[in-house]
Amino acid sequence: MILTGLGIGALLGIVMQRGRYCVTGMLRDIFLLKSWRGFTSLLILITVHAIGLAVLTSLGLLDVSASNFAPLAVVVGGFIFGLGIVLAGGCASGTWYRSGEGLVGSWVALIFYGLSAAAMRTGPLAGFNDWLSETTVEATTVPEALGLSPWIFVAGLSLLTFFSARYFILKDRARPKVTLDRPWYQRSIGLYTAGALIGVLAIVAWPLSIAAGREGSLGITSPTASLFQWTVAGNNSVINWGTMLVLGLLVGAFVSAKVAGEFRIRIPDKKSMLTAIPGGAMMGVGASLAGGCTVGNGMVQTALFGFQGWVALLFIALGVGVAAKLWLKPETAGAQGPGENTDGSSDATSAATSFQPTDSQGPQRQFNFGGVATGVLDKPKSAAVSDKVREVGHRRYALDTLGAVCPFPLVEAKDVMASLADGDRLVIDFDCTQATDTIPQWAADEGHGIEDFHATGDAGWQVTVVKNGG
Helix, strand or coil, X not given: CCHHHHHHHHHHHHHHHHHCCCHHHHHHHHHHCCCCHHHHHHHHHHHHHHHHHHHHHHCCCCCCCCCCECHHHHHHHHHHHHHHHHXXXXXXXXXXXXXXXXXXXXXXXXXXXXXXXXXXXXXXXXXXXXXXHCCCECCCEHHHHHCCCHHHHHHHHHHHHHHHHHHHHHHHHCCCCCCCCCCHHHCCCCHHHHHHHHHHHHHHHHHHHHHCCCCCCCCCHHHHHHHHHHHHHCCHHHCCHHHHHHHHHHHHHHHHHHHCCCCCCECCCHHHHHHHHHHHHHHHHHHHHHCCCCCHHHHHHCCCCEHHHHHHHHHHHHHHHHHHXXXXXXXXXXXXXXXXXXXXXXXXXXXXXXXXXXXXXXXXXXXXXXXXXXXXXXXXXXXXXXXXXXXXXXXXXXXXXXCCCCCHHHHHHHHHHCCCCCCCEEEEEECCCCHHHHHXXXXXXXXXXXXXXXXXXXXXXXXXXXXXXX
């Protein structure tokens, strides 16, 4: 029966990869873009899951127990986890599926996430984990504490989710939709659709996991720790439905990315590679203390209306907010840019959209526009225009963010756009999958126009944004 975990995990990996589903980005956008659009998708997921759980428990088909609330561990762990996922460039499930897309930075974060989670469970940090988690209160779920039916909370959450989703759906319908011209099997899944599908998978996971001898639904941290324990010690007893789930997630994301032309081994810039190490370690420590990550707490415990889930999600969000304030800032002019090594060479020099000198003695550049390479002479920029870009034509500026992990392509684009005049065009090259949605969404929210948007090979894209619609 544990192989059903592999199947659920594969489906989860496909949906998350095609839906660009990352809770880190959803929480980050609240602080970075002042937008609750992504968080609404998480509400959809939780609502679908909560309805399914209420139905199964009401029919007597499922009996779910919850542990007492450990407030100190959950608060501290949630906050540390929130800081860590920003440094790592993605939450626990996001790190797994981005590893399947070929992001080396996610591989690094995943290794340190797994090692630190294993250390917190049975390793040298287990004593610290037990000490902080031993203070508990006799409270499991909000409905139980108040002596009310879970259906009351399901109804309230459903109303909140309905009106939130309706607001953003109507808002998005009122403006042009910018998408890549791709065959149906390579198109992304809408964020709200992805949330609903993951909610359904979370419901199905309960009986399948219980049948395999593991009580629970979707979960990432404990299975990841178990997988690393098995890798080091070869203890087959730790291999269970959960470990099959995370392996399936990796496989599903890889297959999905390959089919969509979004798989490529991508070496991040130096800054992203270095932050992936402490980020991954903080993820493992924080999720272990909090009793789960953005999946175990943010998608499962919240659907149970557990104190642990909602408090953990709140402090994860606060951690993300603080991290966004501290670290999600554009590079200063003249500093080493995204995807650039200390010698000035690009980590993505093989990408089709790289700007390559055609004459080492002169300023002539090769500019890729609309899939056609044309020689364009760099021209002096206005003094007001950011030094991060190069002018490649009349009022047309190129920004190379190849190698930068999300949200830095968007962070840099916002910073540069502020220096341009109305009607100027910013040509952005990037290889962060999530930016295929976030950059066009930002442009629409700010009233900018999209003149061109196309893929430039496997896991490479170029978008031309016209300031204020031109």
